[in-house]
Amino acid sequence: MHELAILILAFCRWCNDSFFGHTIRDSAWLFPFVEIFHLLALGLLGGTVVLVNLSLLGIRFGNASTAELARELRPWMLGSIGVMLLSGFLLFSTEAVKMYGNWAFQLKMTFLLLAVLFTLTIHRKVIDSQRTAVGLQRAAAVISLLLWLGVGLGGRALGYVTTAASPLIGQ
Amino acid sequence: MILDSALVWLHDTSFGTMIRESVWAEPIIETIHVLTLGVFLGFVILLDLRLLDLALRRTPVSTVFRQLNPWLFGSFGIMIVTGVSLFAGDPVLFYGTIFFKLKMLMLLAAALNVVVFSVTSGRTMMQWDLLPVTPRGAKLTGIVSLVLWIAVVACGRGIAYVLPPP
Numbered sequence: 001m002h003e004l005a006i007l008i009l010a011f012c013r014w015c016n017d018s019f020f021g022h023t024i025r026d027s028a029w030l031f032p033f034v035e036i037f038h039l040l041a042l043g044l045l046g047g048t049v050v051l052v053n054l055s056l057l058g059i060r061f062g063n064a065s066t067a068e069l070a071r072e073l074r075p076w077m078l079g080s081i082g083v084m085l086l087s088g089f090l091l092f093s094t095e096a097v098k099m100y101g102n103w104a105f106q107l108k109m110t111f112l113l114l115a116v117l118f119t120l121t122i123h124r125k126v127i128d129s130q131r132t133a134v135g136l137q138r139a140a141a142v143i144s145l146l147l148w149l150g151v152g153l154g155g156r157a158l159g160y161v162t163t164a165a166s167p168l169i170g171q
Numbered sequence: 172m173i174l175d176s177a178l179v180w181l182h183d184t185s186f187g188t189m190i191r192e193s194v195w196a197e198p199i200i201e202t203i204h205v206l207t208l209g210v211f212l213g214f215v216i217l218l219d220l221r222l223l224d225l226a227l228r229r230t231p232v233s234t235v236f237r238q239l240n241p242w243l244f245g246s247f248g249i250m251i252v253t254g255v256s257l258f259a260g261d262p263v264l265f266y267g268t269i270f271f272k273l274k275m276l277m278l279l280a281a282a283l284n285v286v287v288f289s290v291t292s293g294r295t296m297m298q299w300d301l302l303p304v305t306p307r308g309a310k311l312t313g314i315v316s317l318v319l320w321i322a323v324v325a326c327g328r329g330i331a332y333v334l335p336p337p
Contacts, residue, residue, distance in 0.1 A: 032332045036325045039208060043324070046206075047213015050242075061227075062234040072227055076220070152209065156202040 012096040021093035034090050041083035042152070048077040049148050056127065056141035058134075066137070070127045081116070104161040108154025115147035178262040190260035197260060204253040208324075211246035214239045215320055222313030224305050231300045232309070261334075270329030277326060281319040288312040 015021055024030045052073060055066040064072070092099055099105040126132045126140040181187050190196045220226035221235045230238075258265050265271045292299075292308035299306050305313075 032328050036321075036328050039205070039324050039328065040212070040321060042205075043208045043212025044216050045213070046209020047217050050210055050213065051217070061238050062230045064230060068229070072229065073217075076217075076226055148209075149206070152206045153202065156198070156205060160198050 009097075009100055012100045015089075015093040015096035018093055020090055021096065024090060025094040031091065031094060034087050037083055038087040038091065041080040041087065044076060045080035045084060046148070046152075048073040048080065049144065052077075052127065053141035053145050056137045058138070066127050067130075070124075099158075102158065102161055104154055104157035108151055108158060111147055111150035111154055115144070115151055118144060118147055174266075178266055181259050181262045184259065186256075187259040187262070190256055197257065200253050200256050204250065204257065207246050207249045207253070210242060211250055212320060212324065214243050214246070215316065218243075219313040219316045219320075222305055222309045222316075224310070232305065233296055233300045264334060265330065268330055268333050270326045270333060274323055274326035274330065277319050277322045281316060281323065284312060284315050284319060 024034065051061060052066065052070045055061050055064075055069050060066075061069045092105075123140050123144050126137055132140075182191075190200070217226055218235060218239055221228075221230070221232060227235055258271075288309070292306055292312060299309070
């Protein structure tokens with residue numbers, strides 16, 4: 001476990017010292033500029049996730065089945081996840097070493113990993129299968145909504161948490 | 172000026188003072204404001220993409236409107252209430268930023284865009300609702316709406332960026 005922590009910290013150092021980390025950190029307007037993309041993609045991702053999960057919860061979208069709705073929205077959902085990951089990575093790289101020891105960031109990444117894994121596996125299976133029990137569909141919708149909410153709350157908390165230095169980083 | 176004294180009055184209300192002085196009010200309200208984007212902005216974008224024939228193409232436009240409208244109104248209500256609350260915390264400071272004034276102008280323009288749509292393409296929606304492509308007017312509404320809401324988000328980000336941290 002200790003080796004993994006050192007590896008992650010090395011990665012954070014590399015991001016921190018990378019040319020995009022430097023460029024965004026040294027620019028007065030690049031950080032908020034990237035943030036705008038992060039927020040716009042948050043909107044679209046939230047919209048697609050909420051709509052699909054409402055359908056799973058029984059609030060159907062017109063005559064479309066949940067599977068049809070999800071299929072139509074999938075490129076927009078995956079696209080917005082892509083924009084969020086890229087813009088998020090760029091924002092992260094401006095203070096990657098600080099983020100390493102930030103509990104809000106760790107919480108957000110944990111939720112993100114769980115949300116993405118759940119979306120690509122169980123959630124997708126439940127949506128595409130024609131014969132999932134109603135209770136299972138609702139459970140999948142609630143879990144998906146809670147996981148993505150966790151990512152969002154973790155992101156908000158990031159802005160308010162001041163980092164205590166980790167023993168690995170030193171002073 | 173009346174506006175100046177109104178801003179000062181709002182600043183001095185017990186509500187404005189509570190927002191400004193409470194440790195938790197601002198972060199909680201801002202979190203709700205930002206995360207509600209996930210419904211409001213998301214549904215606005217999906218509606219615009221439908222008007223542009225880029226998403227949800229198999230669902231008639233009127234159905235998309237009917238399905239999304241209650242959520243759009245509900246989430247817009249939350250955006251307004253949380254937005255006004257944040258503003259009440261320091262109205263003079265907010266109003267002093269160029270981004271706040273721009274954001275209000277963009278919001279007004281977005282509302283105007285909805286009105287224009289409802290008296291033009293929106294009025295004849297039943298005639299083109301089931302056609303494979305939306306008319307040019309509807310596409311124009313979609314583009315204008317997308318541009319305006321992107322500008323609203325950008326200005327909102329701008330406000331937070333030029334204000335001193337709490």
